[in-house]
Amino acid sequence: MEQTMGKRIAANRKRLGLTQDQMAERLGVTAQAVSKWENDQSCPDIAMIPRLAELFGVSTDELLGVERQEVHTAQLVDPREENEPEGIHFQGENWEMKWDAGRKNSLGLAAWVLLTGALLLVGNILGWNAGLWDILWPTGLLVFGLCGLWPRFSAFRLGCGLLGGYYLLCNLDALPFHMGKKHLLPILLLLFGLSLLVDAIKKPANGRFHVVHNGNNAGKGESFCSEEGERFRCVTSFRENTRAIRLPRLSGGEAEVSFGQLRVDLTRCEEIADGATVRGKCSFGELDLIVPSSCRVEPDVSTTLGALETKGKPNPDAPVTLRLEGSVSFGEITVQYV
Numbered sequence: 001m002e003q004t005m006g007k008r009i010a011a012n013r014k015r016l017g018l019t020q021d022q023m024a025e026r027l028g029v030t031a032q033a034v035s036k037w038e039n040d041q042s043c044p045d046i047a048m049i050p051r052l053a054e055l056f057g058v059s060t061d062e063l064l065g066v067e068r069q070e071v072h073t074a075q076l077v078d079p080r081e082e083n084e085p086e087g088i089h090f091q092g093e094n095w096e097m098k099w100d101a102g103r104k105n106s107l108g109l110a111a112w113v114l115l116t117g118a119l120l121l122v123g124n125i126l127g128w129n130a131g132l133w134d135i136l137w138p139t140g141l142l143v144f145g146l147c148g149l150w151p152r153f154s155a156f157r158l159g160c161g162l163l164g165g166y167y168l169l170c171n172l173d174a175l176p177f178h179m180g181k182k183h184l185l186p187i188l189l190l191l192f193g194l195s196l197l198v199d200a201i202k203k204p205a206n207g208r209f210h211v212v213h214n215g216n217n218a219g220k221g222e223s224f225c226s227e228e229g230e231r232f233r234c235v236t237s238f239r240e241n242t243r244a245i246r247l248p249r250l251s252g253g254e255a256e257v258s259f260g261q262l263r264v265d266l267t268r269c270e271e272i273a274d275g276a277t278v279r280g281k282c283s284f285g286e287l288d289l290i291v292p293s294s295c296r297v298e299p300d301v302s303t304t305l306g307a308l309e310t311k312g313k314p315n316p317d318a319p320v321t322l323r324l325e326g327s328v329s330f331g332e333i334t335v336q337y338v
Helices: 005-015 020-027 031-038 048-056 060-064 105-126 132-147 155-171 181-202
Strands: 088-092 095-099 209-213 222-228 231-237 240-244 250-258 261-265 272-283 286-291 295-304 307-311 320-329 332-337
Touching (some): 132 155, 222 240, 231 240, 250 286, 295 332, 320 332
Antiparallel strands (some): 095 209
């Protein structure tokens, strides 16, 4: 039996553990309107569809019952390339980042390994004070930049190549002036912004930078927050969002942000269990965790070119301890007491 719009709305509401009144309050409508939707007596306004999809954490197509069909553009393929992977990409867990599709990945990898090995060998012979990591990451940045200058020029790739060469010379003590690693992130962001500006002016047929999350293009933006039992889960990418968690009792949750900003407010929870654990993950963005001063946060967060900051202080006799675990890279996690 084909499922109606009303049945899909009801199923998603029940999946999140919301009553009709709670759902109506979040959407700014009446409970009677929600009841009519679920009984197929009326349909939500077209402007309400994206809000419903965001609340449920599903796509508008899924909410409307439209099956996705992928359409692929026809391409002429060289038989010699059929068994060779195209593009340079980095993949970890359910995230994938791609740059400049092409056949340069094998050549670039070989150049990176050869250059790193050669410099390590020469360094050992001449007694350079540079370890493996001091040579590995700048040469990777250098090769990544140079491999992207052909067949199409890229200001971002050129900047990465120059930056990698500069830090390589610095680590080999070949330059008198050294910029700290704290300058690396803002410089890369400036180069990336310049590249996006050039692309916007030229309007290329296919973008060179793609971020894929769970098989979907995350560049379009993603945001959802769910509350089930005593836990919550909030995810935001390429957007700026504030989420207030309203649980009778909080025992744990997850907050994840990438290329955006996410504020998670825990002050609306009626009770926070002692020893509750929140896992936070921040990549190229900002994650703000707002907690009541009656709760003491114990952070256990690893940072990679990122920062962990605390604003305010808990009460001296705070009876509840909240554990914050996770990681931050190229971004910042802030714990704010109110």
